[in-house]
Amino acid sequence: MKGKTVSNNSDMAEVKFVFREVLPKQGQLSVEDITTMVLCKPKLLPLKSLTLEKLEKMQQAANDTIRQQEMAEKEQQQITH
Numbered sequence: 006m007k008g009k010t011v012s013n014n015s016d017m018a019e020v021k022f023v024f025r026e027v028l029p030k031q032g033q034l035s036v037e038d039i040t041t042m043v044l045c046k047p048k049l050l051p052l053k054s055l056t057l058e059k060l061e062k063m064q065q066a067a068n069d070t071i072r073q074q075e076m077a078e079k080e081q082q083q084i085t086h
Contacts, residue, residue, distance in 0.1 A: 053061075
């Protein structure tokens with residue numbers, strides 16, 4: 006590794022390293038290229054989407070309103086009879 010100092014300003018100095026490739030003249034040269042699986046944090050997905058949950062809440066609210074109206078109608082019919 007060689008270090009060179011390059012100075013553009015008198016205050017700031019940069020050090021750049023130059024790497025050169027070294028190959029052995031004797032012996033074996035081996036390259037390992039093994040692909041391995043990388044484990045990452047599991048991503049939990051909701052079983053129901055937010056939109057589906059909102060739709061279900063709206064449907065439940067509509068059903069509750071219909072039930073209340075039907076009960077009010079039955080009470081009205083019982084009162085008139």
